Amino acid sequence: MTARIVLLHLAVLLLLFALQFIASDYVILTLTRIMVLAVYASGYNLLFGYSGLLSLGHAMFFATGLYAAAIGTTRAGLSVPEAFLAATLIGVVVSSIMGVIVLRARGVGFMIVTLMFSQAAFLTVLYFGDYTRGDEGIVILDTIRIFSFLGRTIDLTDPLLRYNLALALLAILVALILVLVRSRFGHVLVAIRENEDRTAMLGYDVARYKFIAFVISGTLSAVSGATYALMFAYAGSTLASIQYSIHPLLWTLLGGASTTLGPMLGTGVMFLLVDFASGFTNVSLLITGAVLIALVLFFPKGILGSIRQRYLKWLP
Amino acid sequence: MSFLPHLLLAVLEGTVAAAVLALSALGLSLVFGVMRVVNVAHGEFFMLGAMLAWWTAKMMPGGPFAGFIAAFIVAPAAVGALAFLTERLLLRRINYDPEATIVATIGLLFVIQQMALTFFGADAKPVAAPFSYRIVFPWFGYSGYKLFVVVASGAVLLGVWWVLSRTRFGLIMRVTQFDRETATAFGIPVNTVYSVVFVAGAALVAVAAVLIVPIQQAHYLMGLDPLLMSFIVVIIGGLGSIKGSVIAAFMIGMTDGVISVFFSPTLASIISTLAVAFVLVVRPQGLFGAETR
Numbered sequence: 001m002t003a004r005i006v007l008l009h010l011a012v013l014l015l016l017f018a019l020q021f022i023a024s025d026y027v028i029l030t031l032t033r034i035m036v037l038a039v040y041a042s043g044y045n046l047l048f049g050y051s052g053l054l055s056l057g058h059a060m061f062f063a064t065g066l067y068a069a070a071i072g073t074t075r076a077g078l079s080v081p082e083a084f085l086a087a088t089l090i091g092v093v094v095s096s097i098m099g100v101i102v103l104r105a106r107g108v109g110f111m112i113v114t115l116m117f118s119q120a121a122f123l124t125v126l127y128f129g130d131y132t133r134g135d136e137g138i139v140i141l142d143t144i145r146i147f148s149f150l151g152r153t154i155d156l157t158d159p160l161l162r163y164n165l166a167l168a169l170l171a172i173l174v175a176l177i178l179v180l181v182r183s184r185f186g187h188v189l190v191a192i193r194e195n196e197d198r199t200a201m202l203g204y205d206v207a208r209y210k211f212i213a214f215v216i217s218g219t220l221s222a223v224s225g226a227t228y229a230l231m232f233a234y235a236g237s238t239l240a241s242i243q244y245s246i247h248p249l250l251w252t253l254l255g256g257a258s259t260t261l262g263p264m265l266g267t268g269v270m271f272l273l274v275d276f277a278s279g280f281t282n283v284s285l286l287i288t289g290a291v292l293i294a295l296v297l298f299f300p301k302g303i304l305g306s307i308r309q310r311y312l313k314w315l316p
Numbered sequence: 317m318s319f320l321p322h323l324l325l326a327v328l329e330g331t332v333a334a335a336v337l338a339l340s341a342l343g344l345s346l347v348f349g350v351m352r353v354v355n356v357a358h359g360e361f362f363m364l365g366a367m368l369a370w371w372t373a374k375m376m377p378g379g380p381f382a383g384f385i386a387a388f389i390v391a392p393a394a395v396g397a398l399a400f401l402t403e404r405l406l407l408r409r410i411n412y413d414p415e416a417t418i419v420a421t422i423g424l425l426f427v428i429q430q431m432a433l434t435f436f437g438a439d440a441k442p443v444a445a446p447f448s449y450r451i452v453f454p455w456f457g458y459s460g461y462k463l464f465v466v467v468a469s470g471a472v473l474l475g476v477w478w479v480l481s482r483t484r485f486g487l488i489m490r491v492t493q494f495d496r497e498t499a500t501a502f503g504i505p506v507n508t509v510y511s512v513v514f515v516a517g518a519a520l521v522a523v524a525a526v527l528i529v530p531i532q533q534a535h536y537l538m539g540l541d542p543l544l545m546s547f548i549v550v551i552i553g554g555l556g557s558i559k560g561s562v563i564a565a566f567m568i569g570m571t572d573g574v575i576s577v578f579f580s581p582t583l584a585s586i587i588s589t590l591a592v593a594f595v596l597v598v599r600p601q602g603l604f605g606a607e608t609r
Contacts, residue, residue, distance in 0.1 A: 054415055056422075104596050108354050108414050112547050113596060119544050120589035127582045242540070246422055253419065286430040292423030296416050297409060 005316050009178060012261060013171050020163050028159050030275070034268050035166040036227050037251075039173050041263030043220025044248035049258030050181055051213045052193030056111045056245050057102075057118030061218040063125065063240035064094045065225030070138040070235035071131060080147050080156065084226050091222025092215060099214040103207065106196075115245065122240045137236025138229075145233060162231050169227060170264075173220070177260050178316065180216070189213055190258070221248075243288075250288060253295050256304030260316045265303055321455035322577065330573025332462045332531070335469035337572075338565035339524040341546035342476060343517035345561045348550065350493045350513045353412050356421040359543025360428040361399065361518045365391040365525030366534040367432055370441040384446035387526045392519035399518030403511050412510070425539070432536040445530035465527050472523065473562060480558070489513060548588050552595050554602025564602075 016035070020028060040062055047053045065087045072083035098117060105113045125132045132138065145156040156162060180186050188209050191199040200206040229235045238244075247270075248263070255266025273291065274284045295302065301309060308315040344358045355361075368391040373383030402424060410416040449460035480486040492499045492509045500506050521542075532538065548568060553560030568588050575584035595602065 054418070056418075101596065108352075108418070109551065109596075111415075111418055112354065112551060113592065116544060116547055116551075116589050116592060119540075120586050123582050123585050123589075127580075127586065246426075249419065249422075283430060285426045285433075289423040289426030289428075289430065292426070293406065293420050296420040296423070297406070300416070 002314065004314065005178070008315075009174050009260070012264075013167070013174065016167055016170070017164075020160060025159060028163050030271060032159070032163045032166045032231065033228075034264075034271050035163075035170045036224055036231060037247075038170060038264040038267045039227070040221050040224035041248045041251040041255075041267050042173055042177055042260075043217045043224065045252045045257060045259075045263045046177065046180065046189075046220070047213055047217035048249065048252055049262070050186060050193065051189040051210060052196075053210065053214070054111050054249070055102075055114040055217075056242075056249070057114030057116070057121075058218070058221050058248055059240050059242065059244035060098070060118040060121035061091060061095055061221035062225040062228075062244060063121060065091050065222030065227075066229045066235045066239055067125065067132060067138075067225075068222070069226035069229040070140060073140055073144050073230070074138055075131070079149075080145065080154075080230055081149055084223075084230060087226035088219060088223055091219040091226075095215045095218025095222070096211075098218065099211050103210055103214060115242070118240075118245050119242060122237065122242070125237045125240050132235075132237065134237050137234055140229065140233040140235075142233070145230065156231060156233075166227070166231065169223075174260065181258075181260060182316065185209070185212075193258075246288070246292075250292055250295075253300075253302055254291065256302030256306070256308070259302070259304040259308060262302055262304040269303070321453070323574075324453070325456060325458075326574045326577035327570070328458060328462075328573075329577055330570040331466055332569075333573045333576075334566040334569025335466040336524070336528050336531075337545055337549055337569050338473060338562050339469040339527065340521060340542040341549040341561050341565060342473065342524070342558070343519075343521040344546045345550050345553070345558050346476070346520070347514055347517035349558065350489050351407075351412060351510055353407065353414055353417040354421075355514075355517070356418055356543065357402070357424040357428060358421075358517075358521060358546060359539030359541070360425050360432075361395050361521045361539075362525045362542045363432060363534070363536065363539035364395050364398070364428065365522030366443075366529040366532075366538060367436050367441070367536075368394055368522070369526045369529045370443050370534040371436075373443055380444040381446040383444075384526070384530075388523065391526050392522040395522035396515045396519040399515045400511065403514040407514070408507070408510075429536055429539070436534075436536060438536065440533040440535040442533050443529045459531075461530060465531065468527055469524075472520070476520070477558070485512075544585075545588075548592050551592050551602055557602070560602060 016031070019031065023031065040058070044055070044058050047055055068087035068090045069083045072078040072086050073080060078086060102110060102113045102117065126134050142157050147154055154161070181189075188199065188204055191202075191204070192206055192209060196206055225239075228239070251266035251270055252263045253266070254269055255264065256262030270291070274287055277283055277287050299306065304315060340362055343361075344355065347353065347355055347358075369384075369387040372387040372390045373380060376383040376386045402421075406420050406424070407417055410420060445459070445461040447461060450457040451460050451463070480489065488499075488504055488509060491502075492504060492506055496506055545568070549561050549564045552568065553562070553564035568591070571591070572584045572588060575587060
């Protein structure tokens with residue numbers, strides 16, 4: 001791995017670390033959300049950008065983590081770390097089961113099937129309204145979110161602590177993604193994206209690679225969902241809706257699919273855009289739609305993808 | 317009510333649901349069949365059709381019947397025009413790439429939804445049926461209009477089948493579906509065929525919406541359900557096979573009707589989706605689909 005790639009990623013993380021000393025409370029909160037959701041987008045990117053599998057149903061994994069954490073802490077009496085761990089494990093199980101089923105479909109069929117299962121998951125959330133409280137959602141009490149871990153008291157209501165925890169999670173993720181996509185495994189995924197049949201013919205077990213990528217991607221989404229629920233103390237059915245399946249696609253496309261930093265950048269830029277526009281009127285849907293169409297028509301490689309194509313060939 | 321009347325009600329509801337499904341999935345199936353692209357904004361075309369039916373009924377003097385007839389002209393024309401623009405300005409420019417089309421039409425879905433919310437508002441809008449005849453059974457009365465929907469949907473399906481299999485234009489469509497390049501080589505204007513098919517698909521779903529909206533209500537979020545149900549139908553039936561879609565619509569519609577009457581509509585939707593999982597595991601190309609080439 002070349003030094004400048006490592007340096008670039010370290011620089012981005014350091015910049016985020018430094019921001020907390022100058023940013024306002026509002027910016028801190030927004031950046032925390034962006035970082036948590038960037039984990040979701042990056043997990044999505046592993047499947048979409050690198051393996052070429054366009055899922056329209058990742059909200060089901062995000063919601064899996066979200067509700068596992070929320071129900072785990074409020075009903076099952078788990079502590080925050082236990083709930084996080086449980087949510088991750090459930091994420092592995094759910095994405096494995098889904099992977100076995102949906103990976104049987106290819107191309108357009110895959111997109112439709114993921115969309116439908118995600119909708120079934122959303123309906124399931126509503127159907128078990130007694131546990132999930134549907135639209136209204138579950139609120140995790142502050143008494144649960146202040147806990148002791150390894151002998152120290154951790155207070156998840158403290159914005160700066162949350163910021164640094166989110167940053168730590170993001171740092172782990174960046175390292176993981178970077179190692180993954182530059183490994184042999186990552187190269188095989190790209191080969192599958194470019195030509196699945198040829199990769200299979202070369203002797204790679206395509207189904208196994210796709211399955212592993214799917215499970216990692218789904219689990220990262222669940223991790224993001226669990227973190228979101230625990231940090232922001234809320235799990236509601238809107239976070240499981242189709243819009244939340246489209247968001248990571250939009251963020252990834254905007255930042256640049258199959259770039260390591262693209263999904264993060266896309267998440268940030270989209271938050272800025274919606275924030276800026278909502279100053280005038282509530283049109284987040286319109287912006288989402290318009291940006292999607294514009295990206296497809298004029299800018300299919302996204303921000304970092306275009307920069308890589310024109311100027312920085314070495315960008316991972 | 318005892319069990320048998322309940323069952324009769326369930327079968328009636330199931331038949332209506334099946335007709336509604338077949339009708340709303342028809343446009344999607346046609347477009348996918350010929351053009352090999354999935355229009356995710358299909359459900360929003362349905363919603364627009366329903367909204368326009370409401371708007372026409374409100375604007376049109378002379379009672380629900382006149383409004384119904386007017387909506388039959390206004391809704392397909394307006395939705396067809398929008399589809400024409402979509403095809404020219406969007407799909408053609410991305411060269412009908414399947415993945416890009418899905419992403420672009422998702423964008424279109426959000427834009428149309430927000431527009432409908434802005435212009436028509438967030439409240440549900442009831443539309444009166446063109447006639448209010450009730451069929452009286454010994455145990456319950458049943459809306460005559462619902463049965464009319466079944467008949468009308470059968471007629472539309474037959475009409476589309478006739479065009480596809482018995483007319484020269486149907487032949488051209490089937491040739492384009494079979495092999496786009498050879499069709500071009502034989503002088504068939506493939507781009508025009510694509511335009512016509514995409515507009516026809518949208519107009520068909522608008523007709524479906526005008527027929528169906530007196531049973532439901534017009535609402536800016538109503539498009540998602542027909543979209544997902546259409547997906548279920550075309551996947552079970554086999555992508556691109558109209559015959560398969562119709563048979564699948566009846567299977568799903570009946571199950572849906574029975575489960576909705578005896579248990580709950582949400583459970584019915586969950587079960588339909590799981591049925592798709594099952595079909596995919598057993599037969600990935602759908603029950604009546606051929607292997608894609």
